[in-house]
Amino acid sequence: MLHLILQERVQAAVQAVLPDVTAAALASVQVLPATDPRFGDLQCNALMGLAKQRRLNPRQLATEVVARLDVADLCAPVEIAGAGFLNFRLLPAAVAHVLGSAAAAQLFCPPTATPRTVVIDFSSPNVAKPMHVGHIRSTGIGDALQRIFRRLGHRVISDNHLGDWGTQFGKLIIGWQRHLDPAALAADPIAELERLYKVVNAACDADPAVLEAARHELVKLQQGDPANLAIWQEMIRLSKVQFDSVYGRLGVRFDHTLGESFYNPQLAGVVSDLLASGVARESAGAIAVFSERRPELPPKEDPLLVQKDGEWVDVPALIQKGDGGFNYTTTDLATIDYRLKNWAPAEILYVVDDRQSGHFRSLFHVFHRWQPGAATHTRLRHIGFGKILGDDGKPFKTRSGDTIRLVDLMDEAEVRALKVVTEKRPELPEPQKVEIARIVGLGAVKWQDLLPNRESDYQFSWDKMLALQGNTSPYVQYQYTRATKVVRDSGGIPTATGDLELPHAAEIVLAKHLLAFGQTLEKVAEECRPNFLCNYLYELASTFSRFYEACPVLKPEIIGVTRTTRLVLCQLTAQVLREGLDCLGIEVSEVM
Numbered sequence: 001m002l003h004l005i006l007q008e009r010v011q012a013a014v015q016a017v018l019p020d021v022t023a024a025a026l027a028s029v030q031v032l033p034a035t036d037p038r039f040g041d042l043q044c045n046a047l048m049g050l051a052k053q054r055r056l057n058p059r060q061l062a063t064e065v066v067a068r069l070d071v072a073d074l075c076a077p078v079e080i081a082g083a084g085f086l087n088f089r090l091l092p093a094a095v096a097h098v099l100g101s102a103a104a105a106q107l108f109c110p111p112t113a114t115p116r117t118v119v120i121d122f123s124s125p126n127v128a129k130p131m132h133v134g135h136i137r138s139t140g141i142g143d144a145l146q147r148i149f150r151r152l153g154h155r156v157i158s159d160n161h162l163g164d165w166g167t168q169f170g171k172l173i174i175g176w177q178r179h180l181d182p183a184a185l186a187a188d189p190i191a192e193l194e195r196l197y198k199v200v201n202a203a204c205d206a207d208p209a210v211l212e213a214a215r216h217e218l219v220k221l222q223q224g225d226p227a228n229l230a231i232w233q234e235m236i237r238l239s240k241v242q243f244d245s246v247y248g249r250l251g252v253r254f255d256h257t258l259g260e261s262f263y264n265p266q267l268a269g270v271v272s273d274l275l276a277s278g279v280a281r282e283s284a285g286a287i288a289v290f291s292e293r294r295p296e297l298p299p300k301e302d303p304l305l306v307q308k309d310g311e312w313v314d315v316p317a318l319i320q321k322g323d324g325g326f327n328y329t330t331t332d333l334a335t336i337d338y339r340l341k342n343w344a345p346a347e348i349l350y351v352v353d354d355r356q357s358g359h360f361r362s363l364f365h366v367f368h369r370w371q372p373g374a375a376t377h378t379r380l381r382h383i384g385f386g387k388i389l390g391d392d393g394k395p396f397k398t399r400s401g402d403t404i405r406l407v408d409l410m411d412e413a414e415v416r417a418l419k420v421v422t423e424k425r426p427e428l429p430e431p432q433k434v435e436i437a438r439i440v441g442l443g444a445v446k447w448q449d450l451l452p453n454r455e456s457d458y459q460f461s462w463d464k465m466l467a468l469q470g471n472t473s474p475y476v477q478y479q480y481t482r483a484t485k486v487v488r489d490s491g492g493i494p495t496a497t498g499d500l501e502l503p504h505a506a507e508i509v510l511a512k513h514l515l516a517f518g519q520t521l522e523k524v525a526e527e528c529r530p531n532f533l534c535n536y537l538y539e540l541a542s543t544f545s546r547f548y549e550a551c552p553v554l555k556p557e558i559i560g561v562t563r564t565t566r567l568v569l570c571q572l573t574a575q576v577l578r579e580g581l582d583c584l585g586i587e588v589s590e591v592m
């Protein structure tokens with residue numbers, strides 16, 4: 001790609017000016033998309049940093065680098081701006097050339113030269129509870145990230161950390177023994193499990209004897225009682241069947257589904273290790289990790305301290321309760337240990353609700369005290385996100401105030417999309433309309449969720465997400481169908497294309513935007529922000545639409561290299577839109 005070719009040449013010029021420059025300093029000299037198109041297409045901001053390190057005048061350094069820089073075949077004379085920025089304006093001929101070779105090799109996004117192993121922990125619903133609307137967030141963001149990292153050539157290990165263990169199973173087992181309705185269980189297992197839990201929970205509040213019985217069943221389960229283990233396993237099996245049907249519809253796959261219970265055998269070892277190394281200690285019968293109150297770590301950066309009435313007080317990480325039970329943190333510590341030993345990842349991403357950010361801060365901190373060497377190999381990152389709100393600005397619920405089940409939401413998306421499709425294309429056969437509605441409906445839900453900055457809350461709106469105009473997936477999917485249709489109707493693109501030509505402004509804008517696909521994916525991966533890709537694709541779709549209006553392709557008077565260039569632009573637009581949407585887990589339809 002052009003930015004890489006330019007980057008190599010800038011680095012070569014830097015090396016010519018500063019023969020003793022280190023490899024690391026040279027690698028920091030990058031050519032990136034211009035933040036403001038008024039300054040050109042690409043820019044290099046690295047010379048100021050380099051000049052500062054070496055106590056040189058940054059403008060002077062920039063001038064010397066530019067003097068050694070031979071890029072006349074790629075861009076207009078390089079402009080030095082401000083304190084030493086380099087701005088590059090690409091020549092249409094250079095863009096056309098790269099476009100032609102990209103079209104031939106289908107290469108907009110070459111695999112990374114430095115592949116890493118990335119573990120992505122996402123979705124992770126709790127057994128015996130339905131997946132609700134909130135799960136679309138972790139599932140959609142996590143899936144987009146796994147697709148994008150894979151597309152870039154990284155080794156991804158996705159792991160669904162199911163909540164399949166915990167004190168709720170005492171109550172669930174009592175419910176199963178005393179109140180199970182087999183017909184209801186057969187019809188909708190998770191709804192029945194949810195009902196059982198509610199019944200027993202209410203009974204526990206009313207009668208301490210029930211609570212005691214639930215505790216007793218929990219202890220039996222923890223000690224390996226075969227009957228209780230069998231009930232518990234059946235609950236997991238039934239829950240997984242329902243989860244899998246949701247994942248199937250959403251097109252989401254995991255490499256592993258190692259639930260919390262998988263780590264049970266390790267937990268006692270984790271606690272004894274932490275005790276032996278002095279990281280944890282006993283406190284009021286429980287075992288916990290306290291702040292070290294070391295001067296190097298300012299209290300406000302210490303996740304194990306909180307300010308109360310002007311003083312810093314402990315919020316220790318609990319790892320074993322007074323009754324011997326283990327905590328969420330204990331399981332998560334064992335999980336990191338397992339992942340490091342088995343997969344040696346460069347990075348573990350936790351795609352989890354922002355309400356758990358405190359948990360992850362203290363988890364990572366405790367883990368690094370437990371295994372101080374690990375930080376140099378593995379980066380632990382919480383990829384947090386905000387809430388989904390209803391029209392009233394409060395968390396999105398049904399009218400009666402219940403949480404919205406994800407299956408119901410997906411069904412409704414398809415029904416609503418079918419109405420739109422039926423209005424627009426009444427002549428299509430019914431099964432085709434249904435299939436388009438599935439693709440459009442589910443795509444719209446995912447896009448709406450991926451589009452906002454992930455930390456922001458957003459307002460759920462059927463009308464907005466299904467609109468055919470504006471920054472929505474139906475709009476982007478529709479531009480895809482227009483672009484592929486041109487290619488289909490053309491009867492094929494001549495293969496020996498030779499050099500393309502981009503005389504029209506709308507052509508060059510579209511071409512440059514296409515070339516930025518790979519860099520956009522890299523930016524998404526760096527910051528774990530799929531919204532960058534949504535915005536890129538929306539921009540691409542609208543740029544294509546403007547091109548399509550300004551530049552006819554299949555009119556008889558459009559011939560030769562003009563026709564070929566425009567066809568290539570349509571074909572590449574279709575390809576990048578399809579691949580880009582696929583990176584977001586969104587399908588396309590050839591007809592809409």
Ligand code: ARG
Binds near residue numbers: 161
């Ligand atoms: N099951 C948890 C919940 O529903 C999410 C788990 C996230 N992953 C983790 N390793 N803690 O809140």
